[in-house]
Amino acid sequence: MSRKEAIIEAATRLFAENGFHQTSTLDIAEAAGVAHGTIFYHFKSKEGIIYEIFRRSGQTYVAELKYEVGRYQKGIEKIEAVLRFNNAFSRSHSKQLLIFLRDFPEKLASKENKLKDLVKATGDQVIKIIEQCLETGIADGSVDTSNIKNSAHILNGLIFGLMHMNLLSPLEIPDLTYSVDEFCRRALAPVSLPTNGLK
Amino acid sequence: MSRKEAIIEAATRLFAENGFHQTSTLDIAEAAGVAHGTIFYHFKSKEGIIYEIFRRSGQTYVAELKYEVGRYQKGIEKIEAVLRFNNAFSRSHSKQLLIFLRDFPEKLASKENKLKDLVKATGDQVIKIIEQCLETGIADGSVDTSNIKNSAHILNGLIFGLMHMNLLSPLEIPDLTYSVDEFCRRALAPVSLPTNGLK
Amino acid sequence: MSRKEAIIEAATRLFAENGFHQTSTLDIAEAAGVAHGTIFYHFKSKEGIIYEIFRRSGQTYVAELKYEVGRYQKGIEKIEAVLRFNNAFSRSHSKQLLIFLRDFPEKLASKENKLKDLVKATGDQVIKIIEQCLETGIADGSVDTSNIKNSAHILNGLIFGLMHMNLLSPLEIPDLTYSVDEFCRRALAPVSLPTNGLK
Amino acid sequence: MSRKEAIIEAATRLFAENGFHQTSTLDIAEAAGVAHGTIFYHFKSKEGIIYEIFRRSGQTYVAELKYEVGRYQKGIEKIEAVLRFNNAFSRSHSKQLLIFLRDFPEKLASKENKLKDLVKATGDQVIKIIEQCLETGIADGSVDTSNIKNSAHILNGLIFGLMHMNLLSPLEIPDLTYSVDEFCRRALAPVSLPTNGLK
DNA sequence: GATGAATGAGGTTTCATTCAT
DNA sequence: CATGAATGAAACCTCATTCAT
Structure with a gap:
């Protein structure tokens, strides 16, 4: 090495x-x-090291996320793949993720910042991927949402929040894998016009 | 002063x-x-200052959250109150929250830590409040969820993630207020499958 | 109090x-x-406290030493009383002595110094007392020494060194009470005209 | 340099x-x-400097002491060499010795302490050297003492006390070189059984 | 490419002492 | 007599970074 x-x-x-x-x-x-x-x-500097760490894992994250999403056809399946992938990634890259969640935010205090730009670029790609999943889902009828962009951000926020909890929270967190999946599926499920049928 | x-x-x-x-x-x-x-x-130290800041806002947060939740009867309304309250709080106490989200995680690196204990105690209270909301909702039929505890943690994670995004993300985040409300309502709505099963 | x-x-x-x-x-x-x-x-100051501690114990030390010495008639007995007294004092006033041995020397670094004057005054009195014991011993034939002043200083040095060892040395010191007594007795004993015996 | x-x-x-x-x-x-x-x-720290100073002079002290002692055959001569050497050393290394006598004791206040260990190790060596001198003296008849170990500690205490007086005492100390020598010689001299011989 | 001695700015903390009450 | 909030000088130490080799 x-x-x-x-x-x-x-x-x-x-x-x-x-x-x-x-x-x-x-x-x-x-x-x-x-x-x-x-x-x-x-x-160049100590910061340069953390920059390189983030650059590499961001790249890996996006590439693998794209690959996982590509393995499924239906929108809702893609969304579920996103959730599953994040779970897996937070295990395979726990060190990098820990640094990202714990030490990166502090870097956001300074206005101008290459680190910030790097993370923004990566984040934008992730949001776009999720949006595409949702679009696919709407097209194939497996997903229903009134605002794709907003839903993408909400899902992204949820994923971020859950990772944070898992890796950093002092609270004892139960295994949420299945529950999160269910939570999202229900939130995005096409309105089953159910009650209508009742009448 | x-x-x-x-x-x-x-x-x-x-x-x-x-x-x-x-x-x-x-x-x-x-x-x-x-x-x-x-x-x-x-x-006692520089850390003592941030401890006091967290102690005070944690106390305020929990007290006000309890008050807001108490203003509503139905479970789903209480949950919505929780979401609204966090929105409001992240504006009224944006400085404290920013410090909490940006600078606190770094403190979690050291094993023993009064700050950690403080946040854990506060977090436990919040989880309990959300769980009570969900229980109420189940009792009055306004909420359906297979696992109260897990749902409480998911909601908590979502709230945390969204606050983080709003206050710290380098991404441009749209106003998610209404969408989040809708997302959660759908995720927690009683399964209306009744009719589906009918036909 | x-x-x-x-x-x-x-x-x-x-x-x-x-x-x-x-x-x-x-x-x-x-x-x-x-x-x-x-x-x-x-x-007046922190130093003022230690000054007062030294003033009091110095006073006590000299007074009690005088008293003990006064209880005996023969010079060699007085010397032995001095040795015994120091032993006793280092137990009854171990705290004060510890401070004197450990923390006082450092005060000697500064040129002008009330503490120094205080200790000098006390020390002079002690030397004088020992000299008087020796003089008495010479007069009554129980002590022999070629130079009273020097012997007084040597005895004083020995006493100081032994107290230091007892209270502060990291070494393990055996109980020297009897041995010291013997050591001094022999050092001060009138030359037993040994050679005389020889003939 | x-x-x-x-x-x-x-x-x-x-x-x-x-x-x-x-x-x-x-x-x-x-x-x-x-x-x-x-x-x-x-x-590593300010204390690290004083540690190094002590380490070096302790090493020198022991080495030179051994050498001086080795130059003589008879026990009593070795003891006299020890006394002479200390006198010389307190002049050649007066700065180091001053620091040792004045500033080291204060370090003994804290329980665990590398400095303490260092001094203990050095002190143990010195005691052993003096004991060997006394043993030699007993073997060759130039020294008499009822307890070698105790005598070694007494001599050590005397040397320490005298150095202290010479370098630090506020009292005016006469030159004790010759007197100390005599004092110790007499204290350690074989009981001249003289009078016994009388019988 | 790699080293490691040297730097010096900057940080937190301690603490004897003062003084208005 | 007694207080305790406030001070500010000074201390030790850390550490990212530089640079001659």
Whole structure:
């Protein structure tokens, strides 16, 4: 493994374990088995490391999400795939996600910020993917919603909130996998005009 | 205003504007118009200030939430009240909430932590309130859900995620007030399948 | 007990337990059950407290030493009384002595210093007392030494060194009571005209 | 001279002149001609500097003491060599010794302490050396004592006390070199059984 | 490409002391 | 007599970053 990779790996582990601020560049160098100065040969700054971590996982996230969504035909199935994928991803990339949820928000305090732009770009792609799922669902009748864009944001917010809870909440969270699926299905289900039928 | 209040007020503003780490105790002292040492006369440490900010807003949040929920009879109305209240609170206490969403997670990196305990205690209360709303809704037939506890956590996660998006996301978020209400109503509505099954 | 006495008592205990520098005036106030400011009403400064502690125990030390020495007639018995007394005193006033041995030397770093003068005055008295014992011993034939002054200083140094070892040394020190007595007796014994015996 | 050595040298001088507490790390940096931070690059803390000073002089002390003792055959001569050596050392290493006598005791206030361990280790070696001198003396008939261990501690206490007086006492101390030698010789001299011989 | 000694700005915290009440 | 809120100087230490090698 190249020195650069060793640095990224060590940083990812230490950031996840102890937090960005609680990890010094010296800690990273030691954990990576490189000299302190080497970090600044490969990265412009400490922030540059976290940027690289986010860039890579954002890219992976979007690519894999697209792939998963593409495996299904019906809109509602795609939505369910999105939910499932997030669940899986929060396990396979828990370290990166932890850093993203715990240490990234703090970066939003400064106005201008490459990190912010990176996350915005990634977020926009995710929103678009969810919107497409919903559109497909409306077209095939498996989904009903009055406002696609809003629903996409709500789903995105829900996913974000749940990941946060799972990875960071001091509360004890039960396993919500199935319940979330049900919650969303019902929220997006075509109005079953049911009662109408009654009359 | 007492010096202690001045410190809290200044800290709240500065933390919200620039972030906890980007705000030095000297900045706070200057903004509050007190000597630097005065901060440490009133608070054990810099962390003590953020603890007090969270303690106060957590207390306010729970009290007001209880009050709002108490104004309605039917379960579904109570749930809607919860959603509305969070919307209102994220405007009236945006600074405190911003600090909570942006700077608190980082505190979760350290294992033992009074801040964590405080937030856990508050979170537990909130979950309980939502659960009661759902129970009421089930009793009066305005809500249907297979698992009260899970639904409460999902709603809580959704609320958290949406607040996060509103206050911190680099994405442009549309006004979701009405849509969220609708989303939840549908997700919790009693299954009207009655008739479906009929035919 | 008056507040002033309470302060002295608390300070003596805390200084002995934790050291002068490791004890803050606030600690003392709390332990004494008085307000922080009260300390500075009764004492000019933190140093003033330690000064008072030394003044009192120095006074007691000299008075009791004189008394003990006065109980014996022969010089060598007086010397033995001095040794015994120091042993007893280092138990009855261990806290004060500990402070004297541990925290006082550091005060000697500054040139001008009331504490220094106080200790010098006390020390001079002690030296004089020991010299008188030796003189008596020479007169009555129970002691032999070529230089009274020097012997007094040596005995004083020995006493100081032993107290230091007993109260502060990280080494494990055996009980030296009897051995020290013997050591000094032999060192001061009139030359037994050994060679005489030889013929 | 390397920066690290410059720091040690400056610190030794300043600690000796003004005391450990009265010397700030900034003072040391200035005196050493290095940046403030450089101190903390080479030493973990301010205490780390005094630790290194003690470590070095303790090592030197023991090595030289052993050498001096080794130059003589008879026990009593070895003991005299010990006394002479301490006299010489307290002149050649007066700064280090001053720090040891003045500022080290205060460190003993805290229970766990690397400094304490270091001094204990050194002290144990010194005691052992003195014991060996006494043993030799008993074997060759130049020394008589009923308890080697105790005598070693007494001699050690005497040496410590005398050094303390010479370097720190506010009293005016006469030159005791010869007298101390005589004092110890007499205390340790084989009982000249002289009078016994009389019988 | 890689190193590691050196930097120095900046941060939090401590604490003896003051003073208005 | 006594208080305790307030002070501000000064202390130690951290750490991202630089740069000569």
